[in-house]
C-alpha cells in the first residue's frame with residue numbers, strides 16, 4: 001500500500017513529544033465553563049463556616065452557641081466537644097504531628113478554627129458566626145522562634161509529660177517544650193574542621209520570610225454523605241485526592257471503598273492544596289450529622305491567615321574556600337518556624353524537606369546541615385510553595401552564600417560559580433549531603449546565559465553607573481542578579497519517600513478504544529499545569545495515536561488508579577514515566593497483534609511513528625488504529641481481547657532540573673523602586689514535552705518569584721496579629737509589575753526517566769527568587785552591602801540605601 005503522506009507529516013499528526021500543542025483544557029476555561037469546587041451545587045446543600053480566634057494564644061473558658069442557633073437558617077454549631085466522642089477533635093498532620101480540628105481548650109494562632117457553624121446558606125452561616133459567644137483568657141504570645149526556645153511558656157501542652165518535660169516527637173527527642181525536631185545531614189566534625197582551617201570563610205545569616213501560595217481559588221470542599229448507600233463523596237481542592245481518601249478513611253473509620261474523592265478543576269494549587277484542613281473534617285462530620293451535603297469554601301482572609309504558609313526559615317551559613325575561590329566546606333543551621341502545629345507537607349523521613357540540597361550546583365566536598373523545628377503562635381503549614389519540599393530555601397541559601405563569598409574573595413560572582421560547578425563528567429554526582437544528581441551540564445548552560453546577556457558588557461555598564469552615581473550624574477544604581485540552581489523533583493523513590501506511610505509512586509491506566517482513540521487516567525491532578533494536553537503528547541509518541549484522540553482524566557478516586565498527586569513537580573518525573581511505561585505495555589501487546597495480522601513473527605515487525613512495519617518491507621504495515629480494532633474483533637491465539645495497560649511507577653531516583661538566570665535591574669535610591677530591565681531564564685528540564693507549556697510554567701514561576709523576592713509576605717505583630725491577611729497588604733503582582741521574560745533552554749535528559757524528562761513547574765520559582773534578590777543586593781555591592789533580607793519592597797530598598805549613606 002502506498003502512503004499518501006510523508007513520515008514527517010505522520011509525526012506532525014500525532015502532536016506528540018516536543019510539539020507546542022495548544023492546551024486542550026483552555027476551551028472550557030476561556031469560556032467560563034470550568035467546573036471548580038464552588039460550582040458543585042447539590043440539592044439541599046448546606047454551608048459551613050468557622051468561628052475563628054481573634055487571639056494568637058488564649059485559653060477558651062466557654063463557648064455559648066445558644067444565640068447562634070436562634071439565627072434563622074443556622075442548623076448546627078460544632079465545637080471540639082461535639083467532635084471529641086468521634087475522636088475527631090484532633091487530626092494527624094502530614095508531618096507526624098497532630099492538629100486541633102476545632103480549638104480544644106485553647107487556641108495557638110490568630111484565625112484558628114474554634115467552632116463550625118452549619119447553615120442553609122453562606123449569609124446565615126456568617127450571621128451565626130457573629131452570634132457564637134466565646135470567652136477567651138489571653139496567654140503570652142510568642143512569634144519569635146528563638147524566643148520560643150528560651151521561653152517558659154509551653155505552647156503545646158499535649159507534647160509535654162506531667163512534669164512539663166517534652167515527650168519525644170515524630171522525628172526523635174525534643175530539647176524544649178516548644179522544640180519540634182532536630183534534623184541533620186552530612187558530617188558535622190569534618191565540616192567544622194574544614195571551616196576552622198580554611199583560607200577564607202564567609203558567614204551570613206539570612207531570613208527567608210514567611211509567605212503564602214495564595215492561589216486564585218481558595219481551598220474548599222463539598223462533603224455529601226449518602227446514608228442510604230453508606231457512600232461519602234467529597235469534592236475538593238485536593239492536590240492529592242487519593243491520599244485524602246485514605247486519610248479520611250483512616251480518621252473517620254468509613255471504609256475506603258465507600259469514599260469517593262473528586263478533585264474537579266482547580267484554580268491553582270502551588271502547594272496550598274496538599275495538606276488536610278479542619279474544613280474538610282468539619283464538612284464531612286456536618287454532612288454525616290445533618291444527612292445533607294455541606295459546602296465549605298475559604299474566603300481570602302481565611303486562606304491567607306490560616307492555611308498553608310510557606311518558608312519562615314532563619315538560616316545561618318558558613319562557607320569556606322581557597323584564596324583562588326575553590327569552595328571547601330559548607331555549614332548551615334536553620335531555625336524553622338512551624339507555627340502552632342507541625343503541618344509541613346514533606347515526605348515522612350524529611351522533616352525539613354529536601355533542604356539538604358543546599359550545596360546547590362557546586363562541587364562542595366564537605367558539608368553539614370542541621371534544622372531545628374520550633375512551635376510559635378502562628379498559623380501551621382510549611383508547604384512547598386512552588387518548589388519541591390524546601391528547595392527554594394536551600395537554593396536561596398546557597399545562591400546568597402555564593403554572592404557573600406564572592407564579596408569576601410573580591411571576585412566576580414559569575415566566575416566563582418563557574419569554577420565550582422559540578423562538571424559534566426562528574427554525573428551521576430553524589431553530593432556531600434546525600435543526594436545523587438542524575439545529570440547536568442552546568443557550564444554549557446552558564447556560558448550560554450552569560451553570552452546571551454553580554455555579561456561583560458553589563459558589568460562594564462554597571463561600573464560606569466557607579467562612577468556616574470558618585471559624580472552625582474544619576475540617582476539610579478544598576479544591579480545584576482545571577483542565579484544558578486539545581487532543583488530536585490520527582491518524589492520519589494518509594495524506598496525513601498512516603499507520606500503517612502504511602503509510598504510516593506504514581507500511576508497511569510490506559511484503555512484503547514476499538515476505533516483507535518483512548519482514555520488514560522493518572523494518579524496526579526492538574527491545577528492549571530495542562531496535564532490533559534501534555535500527558536496525551538507523551539502517549540501519542542509512545543503508542544502512535546494522535547494526542548487529539550486521547551482523553552486524559554485525573555482526580556476521581558473511583559476511576560483513577562492510586563497515585564500520590566501533584567506537587568513537588570512530580571507529575572512529569574513520576575506519573576509521566578508511568579504514562580510512558582503503560583504506553584510501552586500497550587505497544588508490546590499491539591506488536592503481537594500486528595505480527596499476527598501481518599502473518600510474521602513478533603520480532604519481525606517494528607514500531608514506526610504510528611504503525612508496525614515488517615522489517616525490510618516498509619510497504620507491509622498495520623497502523624495502530626487498525627491494531628486497536630483488531631484487538632476487539634479478532635480471536636488471536638494466545639492473546640486476550642482488548643487493549644489496556646496500567647503502570648505503577650516507582651522512580652529509581654529523583655530528577656535534577658537546573659537553570660541559569662540573569663536579572664538586570666535599575667534601582668532608584670530615593671524611592672527604593674526597582675525597575676526590572678531584563679530577565680533572562682535558561683531552563684534545562686531534560687526532554688521537553690510541550691515547549692509552549694514549559695514557557696508558560698516559566699513565566700508563572702518567575703512571577704511568583706518576583707512576588708516573594710520583592711514584597712510578598714505573611715507578617716505578624718508582637719501580639720500575633722497577622723498583618724497581611726488581605727490582598728491590600730499581601731503583594732500579588734499584576735501585569736504592571738511583571739517584566740518581559742526571555743526564556744531559553746538546553747536539553748540534558750534524565751538518564752533514568754523513560755523519556756528523559758525532568759520536572760519544570762517549580763524551577764523558575766526556585767531559581768527566580770535568588771535571582772531577583774541578588775539583583776537588588778548587587779546594586780548596592782559597590783557601596784558596602786553584603787546582605788539584606790527579603791522581601792525587597794520599596795521601603796526596605798530605600799532603607800538599605802539610607803543605611804549605606806546614599807541619601808546624604
Ligand code: PCD
Pocket residue numbers: 239267268269270271272383384385386387388389527528529530531534535566567568569570571572573685686687688689690691693694697700757758759760761762
Ligand atoms: N512539562 C513539559 N516538559 C517537561 C516537564 C514538564 O512539557 N520536561 C510540562 C508538564 O507536562 C506539565 C507542566 O510542564 O504540564 C509542569 O510539569 P511538572 O514540572 O512535572 O509539574 P507538575 O507536577 O505537573 O505540577 C506541579 C507544579 C507545582 S509543584 C507547582 S507549586 C506549580 C507548578 O506545577 N503549581 C501550578 N505550575 C503550576 N501551574 C499552574 N498553572 N497552576 C499551578 O497551581 Mo507545588 O509542590 O504544589 O508547591
